[in-house]
Amino acid sequence: MTILPTPPVPMDLYGATLKRPAWMNDRTWYEFRFPTGHVGSLAVEAQIVPPEALEYLVTQRRARMLGGPGVQSPDITSYPGPFPARGFSLQPKGTAETMCLVALATPGRATTILSTGAVGHDQQLSDWLARAAALPATCVLRQQERPFSVLGLSLPLPEDAIPPRSFQLGGERSTLVIDWVKPTSAPPSVDPGEAFSLGPDAGVEVRPAQHWHRRDGSVVTDTWTVDARGVVDGDAVDLFVGGARVVREGSALDIFAKAEASDAPRLRAEFTAIVVSVLMEVAS
């Protein structure tokens, strides 16, 4: 069996064939703070890893972190939880903190978690991982809800954990910053009725637009999303419709995309993120 990185190919995305967003192959870096003040980092690495290879990957990483022979090597241990998880903790000289590195074989990829904190912090990490749960692969941060999910891994952070204020999606050619604190009221630039052939029972509700912007400021983009009830292949489904107006060098470009959605508000939010990410990817 040969393990290859996820190829950047078009994919069938929730009923709509769309270009696969580059960020789905990306490794987003998160930092968050535990209520106890511990700072955690989480790196998502787009490598498909079966459970059998997890130990090898962690061993390899440990060797790189510890240097040459003669250095006392911490044991690699298993962490409880729904995913195969292997990791180790170490305490660098001159510090009063430990670092835990855990690799999880989450659906479709390996997720590496680095967590730093006081000595004994790995127990907290272990408890935390034990409550991790799988969600559909997506990328979303919700200010109002816990937990937040990261590419299929739901992390049950404490209620008073502090998520990053801005959520970043790194692509091969662009980096997006989603600032959930600054909603805008940018109007839809495309009539959703023109985007889809909705059935006679379709109901359309225009949601407040989320504001997205590129971090380098070179492109100004307003996006909007629409809740819709439509018919696809004879079946009534919920749809998410998204549009974007990209202004570049004085000219505007309107883009839109669609995705099927579930009734569950949680999944709706995730699909929204996918749709808008696709839009931004296309716009780039």
Next chain:
Amino acid sequence: MTQGQTHLPETGRADTLNTNVVPVILVPGVMGTRLFMRGAGPNWDPANALEMLKWVACDQRRVAHLLDAGTPADIAIDLVKAAQKAIVRREALIECARRSLPPGTSSTVSRVYTDRGWGQVVWGFYGPVLMELEERLNMEGSGSMLRPVYAVGYDWRQSNRNSGRHLINRIRAILARHPPAQRAIIVSHSMGGLVTRSALRDGADQLLVGVVHTVMPSDGATVAYRRFQTGAVAAFDANGFFDIPSHVLRGIMGTTRLEYAVTQARSRGPLELLPADTYPEPFVTFQDGTTNRNVTDIFNEYLRQDPPGIVPRAGEHDPDQIIPTAPPVGMGGAFPGMFEPIVIPGFRAEQADVDALSRSLRQARDFLRFLHGPAPTAHPRTIVLLGDEHTTDLTFNWQAATPNVRDRFNAKVGRGPRGDGTVPAASAEFRDAAPAPTDRGTYPVEHAACFADPVFRLVVELGVRRQLSQVGVFPPTAPPPPPPPTDDELDGGVDDLPGGVGDD
């Protein structure tokens, strides 16, 4: 109130009308500035062991992204705790901070030195020289603040041309803070010398009294070429850098040729440390016996994908890792083909990496031609201080062992005690300086530890004093006598600085 927030009372003692005010500006070397990566990954903060370990925990793809000059980063500003503690323990620094305040203002010691940029640079390495220069250049005589010591960090991933322009802006801003100061003195370390020289070529000469270059890779360093062939490996790269342990540094840069090439491919400043066309001695011997001295464009050689080039081929990869899988007990042979070994592909260079490295190399060539262009290539008052007697990568011989094959590097890499462990003395001498340096001194210091040597710090101070005395803005006060040197410390010590303070 923390120690670093020691409050300074209002004072009217600042001598803002003194025409003798000459700021002294330290320009650090590569990796010497702390960078905040804006959430793209761990920050570059060598004083923070945990943060640096995060770099090693990342894979080389993320490191490459973080070292990409296009990945946004901010220069850190705040003093690290160690700096705050060190500063408030020294009465002279508190007094200097008090003197530096404009009349009718108040501040804290921490704020004064934060504003001086001391938090921007790696404190563990640059802190001692910053503190000593500040104390020893300002605690004599009138009680005026005559030579405020600054540090100017820069994003060392960028081209040194960009960093030079940043330096010019910072010099102007610093001079504006000390009216009517007209000119400053720069003390550069390592790649900071190239930044300074780039700034000079872009017009900074009118802003400077003089320059003191320390351990500058004037024409590049063989180690920069060698790592593109070997990766950063324990056999050659056994020394740490700043506060970074050697294994951490190797893990960040990449331990194979391909990892190293990819992590460096989009980083501009470090690539400008490759040996230039002006490298004064043969550092690479090609298969036919000719050397870099026989070619007019060494970067043409670097751009090759076969030896002696450094650009990998798209798809080239490190050896795959084979992980055997065993069937459960009792099931062996029951399911042929089910328990095949798992193959994890080795690190692979992509076409984008090849393109990026090629592009970066061409840009590095352009910069080095700009840097080494027509005279003047140096400030009229330039002092060059270099390290020697440490085992240093000097040559790379493609005729050795299996000719033109990337193997048996122990035979191909020539090392010897003619440099500071990183930069060969031949390069650090700045032989093609025009006009020639006013002073040049050689000391037995190691590249990334030179400021840990009290004698070398004293020599740097003497260099600054000499620059000041040459233009008549420094009181002819003799510095305090140096501590008694040991043979080990002072082989080629202060007396080797031609025309030193004692001559004035």
